Amino acid sequence: MIPTVFHKTIWDRRKSILWWCLGLIGMTLLTMASYPTVLDQRETYESLLEGAEGFAAIFGFEAVSELFDPAGYMVSNLYAQTLLIVLMVFTIGIGAGSIAGEEGRRTMDLLLAQPVRRRRVVIDIVGAMTVLTLAISAAVMVAELATNNVFQLDLSVMGYLAANVGVALLALIFGVLALAVGAVSGKRGYAIGIAAAVAVLLFILFGLSTSVSFLEWSEPFNPITWFIGSRPFTDGFSVDYGWMILTIVVLTTIAIWGFERRDVSV
Amino acid sequence: MTSAITTHELTKFYGRTRGIEDVDLEVREGEVFGFLGPNGAGKSTTIRVLLDFIRPTKGAASVLGLDARRDSIEIKRRVGYLPGELAMYEKMTARELFGYFAGLRGMSDLGDAEALSERLELDPDIKIRKYSTGNRQKVGLVQAMMHRPELLILDEPTGGLDPLIQAEVHRVIDEVRSDGRTVFLSSHVLPEVERVADRVGIIRRGHLVVVDDVAEIKRHAVRKLILRFGDPVDPDVFGGLPAVVSVHALNEHEVEVAVEGSVDPVIKKAAEFETTSVTADDGDLEAAFLSFYADEGEAVP
Numbered sequence: 001m002i003p004t005v006f007h008k009t010i011w012d013r014r015k016s017i018l019w020w021c022l023g024l025i026g027m028t029l030l031t032m033a034s035y036p037t038v039l040d041q042r043e044t045y046e047s048l049l050e051g052a053e054g055f056a057a058i059f060g061f062e063a064v065s066e067l068f069d070p071a072g073y074m075v076s077n078l079y080a081q082t083l084l085i086v087l088m089v090f091t092i093g094i095g096a097g098s099i100a101g102e103e104g105r106r107t108m109d110l111l112l113a114q115p116v117r118r119r120r121v122v123i124d125i126v127g128a129m130t131v132l133t134l135a136i137s138a139a140v141m142v143a144e145l146a147t148n149n150v151f152q153l154d155l156s157v158m159g160y161l162a163a164n165v166g167v168a169l170l171a172l173i174f175g176v177l178a179l180a181v182g183a184v185s186g187k188r189g190y191a192i193g194i195a196a197a198v199a200v201l202l203f204i205l206f207g208l209s210t211s212v213s214f215l216e217w218s219e220p221f222n223p224i225t226w227f228i229g230s231r232p233f234t235d236g237f238s239v240d241y242g243w244m245i246l247t248i249v250v251l252t253t254i255a256i257w258g259f260e261r262r263d264v265s266v
Numbered sequence: 267m268t269s270a271i272t273t274h275e276l277t278k279f280y281g282r283t284r285g286i287e288d289v290d291l292e293v294r295e296g297e298v299f300g301f302l303g304p305n306g307a308g309k310s311t312t313i314r315v316l317l318d319f320i321r322p323t324k325g326a327a328s329v330l331g332l333d334a335r336r337d338s339i340e341i342k343r344r345v346g347y348l349p350g351e352l353a354m355y356e357k358m359t360a361r362e363l364f365g366y367f368a369g370l371r372g373m374s375d376l377g378d379a380e381a382l383s384e385r386l387e388l389d390p391d392i393k394i395r396k397y398s399t400g401n402r403q404k405v406g407l408v409q410a411m412m413h414r415p416e417l418l419i420l421d422e423p424t425g426g427l428d429p430l431i432q433a434e435v436h437r438v439i440d441e442v443r444s445d446g447r448t449v450f451l452s453s454h455v456l457p458e459v460e461r462v463a464d465r466v467g468i469i470r471r472g473h474l475v476v477v478d479d480v481a482e483i484k485r486h487a488v489r490k491l492i493l494r495f496g497d498p499v500d501p502d503v504f505g506g507l508p509a510v511v512s513v514h515a516l517n518e519h520e521v522e523v524a525v526e527g528s529v530d531p532v533i534k535k536a537a538e539f540e541t542t543s544v545t546a547d548d549g550d551l552e553a554a555f556l557s558f559y560a561d562e563g564e565a566v567p
Binding site: 001002003004005007008012105106107108109110111112113114115116117263264266 | 355368
């Protein structure tokens, strides 16, 4: 028996989640394994990037040299890049596929013919998305902790925890955004397109706001800042994580509102 | 007698397109109600408003005495629904699907799913994407009935089913009625409604045109008989018979007779000649029925 939409959302991914975990662990270990080599070439890299503080800033650092510290290396090569992007693909996939996708596949009538409230459907999907994303992050973190010393990174457990929770929360924001767009519009294409577009825009805005003065105002309001700007590996959990959680709650509320008020398409 | 479904001036527009308009419907508890109309007439729209999938532009609906909008969850607890365009979770087996819906319904087991599957000769341990159209329809039917709903809403339940299974479905519907439960059945074919329903409502272009007993429909239904004779026969011999609406000679040997109600007098008259064949055309009974009501001065748009 699959007792709820929450369970069903997880059940649907019971096999694919393994591949997501393995893929991300592989990517993470490959990046970590390259660190000793980078460390050997550190001076060369630093001289190449000399004076490029703007480049360091887009990963939340002040000096170029910080990019080659373990924390800087992990953020600039993994957490502000591939790991975040892949996790976003995962969450946006669930977000867009769950309400809009179910309507597109025309199974929504059958689901809503059961005694389940629309708001419950939304909450269950957000819950399942959170559990699945945190599960992937946990798997990645276990692999990181196991190899931390081997690859000379020497980062703290708290640092890994804060970074993995942070990247999961940021990815969840875009997943729930996709869910909300799908819940309001019923269109899977809009859900993917708008969530991806907003993510790209916020990344560009974050990059520019570190160097372009008239965009500076946007920095405190940008979810990318809440994660990358909080320097999780060195500073641990930041109060900005609260803003990420609040954003997820607000987007969930919008999704509920949007889904409850409209006609379900055939 | 209380009502299983009541609608009052129920209206749904999709933008400027009319779905249904001013539908006043009453389905009594314990009856099988046939909801008849061509595709696109508004049958599914009506059903989807009843189940709160879509919201009416105007008017109100109640199901099992509960408000379709406000009490939608309680209604769904007590209603079983088979969608007209049945799409299901392709990667699940039927048993997993039944388990999911049983879970959402808070049931501790699969209810009647097992027994119904057996009866409809459905193997529930196959992935839904591998089922034939007929078997998919059976899965839809089982999930609609597994929790023994007080009201069964079936949107075109026998579409795509072969005649044997159609007959089985009709028997299941008969049983639901003899249990004292209610069936709301939409269909675009009159013979099906005629076979299972007590009363029928006909919907055309979004308007409920008429509601009547099936027996009454049968009485007024016009059938066309094509009689073929061994020797040439004067068609006028059928003209004066009771219940004959019209007579056309197709050729010297063939006569087409339109009959309202019983064909008995025509058959008896035909027996006076050497009749080589009789074919009955049930073609569009519904249209004939509607034309009867139009003649009676009822509003047929």
